Amino acid sequence: xxxxxxxxxxxxxxxxxxxxxxxxxxxxxxxxxxxxxxxxxxxxxxxxxxxxxxxxxxxxxxxxxxxxxxxxxxxxxxxxxxxxxxxxxxxxxxxxxxxxxxxxxxxxxxxxx
Amino acid sequence: xxxxxxxxxxxxxxxxxxxxxxxxxxxxxxxxxxxxxxxxxxxxxxxxxxxxxxxxxxxxxxxxxxxxxxxxxxxxxxxxxxxxxxxxxxxxxxxxxxxxxxxxxxxxxxxxxx
Numbered sequence: 001x002x003x004x005x006x007x008x009x010x011x012x013x014x015x016x017x018x019x020x021x022x023x024x025x026x027x028x029x030x031x032x033x034x035x036x037x038x039x040x041x042x043x044x045x046x047x048x049x050x051x052x053x054x055x056x057x058x059x060x061x062x063x064x065x066x067x068x069x070x071x072x073x074x075x076x077x078x079x080x081x082x083x084x085x086x087x088x089x090x091x092x093x094x095x096x097x098x099x100x101x102x103x104x105x106x107x108x109x110x111x112x113x
Numbered sequence: 114x115x116x117x118x119x120x121x122x123x124x125x126x127x128x129x130x131x132x133x134x135x136x137x138x139x140x141x142x143x144x145x146x147x148x149x150x151x152x153x154x155x156x157x158x159x160x161x162x163x164x165x166x167x168x169x170x171x172x173x174x175x176x177x178x179x180x181x182x183x184x185x186x187x188x189x190x191x192x193x194x195x196x197x198x199x200x201x202x203x204x205x206x207x208x209x210x211x212x213x214x215x216x217x218x219x220x221x222x223x224x225x226x227x
Contacts, residue, residue, distance in 0.1 A: 004156070033214070042117075042203050042217030043157070056214055090156055099164060101147065102215065104156035 002027065004105035006091050012111045013081050021076040021108045025093030032074040033102060034066060035090040043090055049074055050096070078110075086112045115140045117206050119218035126194045127226050134189040134221045136204030146187045147205040147215070148178055157203065163187060164209065174198070194225045 005024045013019050025032050031050045035043035045058035049068035063079045072093075078085055088109050092102035116139045126132045138144055145164050149157040161172025168180045178189045187204060204218045 006156075040219070042205075042219045045214040045216070048214065058214060092157075099145070101159050101162055103159065104149070106154070106156040 004029075004091055004093050004103050006089075006105040006108050008108060009106070010109045010111075012113065014113050015081055015083060017081050017112075018077065018079045019081060019110060021078075021089050021091075021110070023074045023076070023091030023093075023105060025072050025074070025091075026103050029093035029095050029103070030072050031094050031096055032068060032072065033092045033094075034074070034076045035092065036060070036085075037088040037090055037107070039087070046076070081112045083112050086110060115206055115208060115213065115216040117204050117216055117218035119202075119204055119221045121221050122219075123222045123224065125224045125226060128196055129193050132191050132194045132198070132223065132225070134202050134204075134223060136187045136189065136218060137185050138187060138204070138206040139185065140206060140208045143209040144185075144187075145207045145209045146178075146180065148172065148176070148187075148189050149203045149205065149217075151201040151203065151220070153200075160189070160202075194223075196225050196227050199223055199225045 007022045033048040034046040037043045046060050048056045052068045065077045068074045088107040090107045091105045094100045094102045118137045147162045148160040163170045163180045171177045201220045203220045205215045207213045207215050
């Protein structure tokens with residue numbers, strides 16, 4: 001059973017560019033959350049998708065947007081990249097209930113130059 | 114608002130000795146608490162969780178955590194540390210009930226020395 005997968009593994013962009021990160025949830029999971037983990041910090045919640053809708057959002061600007069597809073996979077889009085967007089972006093999935101734990105993917109390391 | 118504090122950036126312990134990684138939390142209601150571990154260039158791996166019941170929770174790889182409501186703490190413990198336990202450990206919390214986002218601490222780096 002494949003766990004949460006993310007692509008690409010690493011990405012280098014320049015300021016002002018746009019980026020799309022992808023996530024496939026663990027089999028049987030329908031809820032996907034995205035986190036940003038800056039160097040030396042804990043993960044910070046960006047948003048959560050369930051039934052193809054954004055259900056919750058953390059304290060991130062509108063430059064960060066997402067999408068969930070009918071097969072529960074998800075994308076994270078970041079526009080007008082800033083140097084401060086350099087981080088490890090983690091995707092986590094779980095099965096619907098609020099009380100189920102999340103399973104994390106290996107992350108995408110984004111470097112903005 | 115929810116918050117988590119991990120007061121130690123780094124914990125060093127000799128192999129075979131007991132280890133403790135500290136975590137305190139703040140929530141408006143009842144807490145739903147987690148510990149995750151992160152190895153280099155890897156995502157977070159779930160270790161254990163507490164929602165209700167016995168204050169001592171047992172998890173993966175021989176780890177356990179003790180929930181203390183009066184001290185608002187959820188310290189991670191292991192009776193005998195292994196070199197392979199060396200990693201970054203994160204405590205996380207969310208409110209019960211509701212579907213509030215998970216809030217993570219900044220992490221504690223555990224080094225187990227042979």
